[in-house]
Amino acid sequence: MTIHFEAALARGFTTVRDCGGAETFLKSEMLKGTLNGPRLITCGHAISQTGGHGDLRSGDLPASAFESCSCHYGQVGVVADGVSECYKAAREFRRGADFIKIMGGGGVASPTDKISNNQFCDDEISALVNVANCYHTYVTAHAYTPEAIQKCIKLGVKGIEHGNLLDERSAELMAEQNCYLTQLW
Known part of the structure; x- marks a missing residue:
């Protein structure tokens, strides 16, 4: 990990935004000077629904098989279902997150969902946005399809x-709502 931070800094990156997995202790070590790297802006774990893009558990076992451990925490995401669990997962800001990332739609690397699937119900996304608003920050969403993009934006992402x-209508809606797009190439 250290070599990646130093390499980013050597290439001129003074700030890096991580959308899932970088823990707060990394920022602390950089501030102390014990780890050399760019400033980190992080979300901690991305938030996913059961069976969503951030739920990397095998579909062979029921979710109840994981209730007695923290197996629902992956390197990138945490699973939250229902409004109360979404509030609780989003409030992990206590660990030093700068923003919230949710899985708003399916993905190509998901073990149990399709890229065309929407993630979370409207009330769950609204709860996540409400927490971000309380912390004076924002929610960003993993989303590929126009349907998932538009749903998230309309709910305050x-x-x-x-x-x-992304289609033209989604891009127009993004512009209307001051929503940004981050693409990886």
Whole structure:
């Protein structure tokens, strides 16, 4: 990990935004000077629904098989279902997150969902946005399809990660709502 941070800094990157997985202790070590790297802006774990893009558990076992451990925490995401669990997962800001990332739609690397699937119900996304608003920050969403992008934006999400299937109407809505797009090449 250290070599990646130093390499980013050597290439001139003074700030890096991480959308899932970088823990707060990395920022702390950089501030102390014990780790050399760019300033980190992080979300901690991305938030996914059961069976969503951030739920990397095998579909062979029921979700109840994981209730007695923290197996629902992956390197990138945490699973939250229902409004109360979404509030609780989003409030992990206590660990030093700068923003919230949710899985707003399916993905190509998901073990149990399709890229065309929407993630979370409207009330769950609204709960996540409410927490971000309380912390004076924003929610960004993993979303590929116009349907997922538009749903997230209409519910107050301010960033779209990927957006590979973005259409003209979605782009117009993003502009109207001051929503940004981040694409990886």
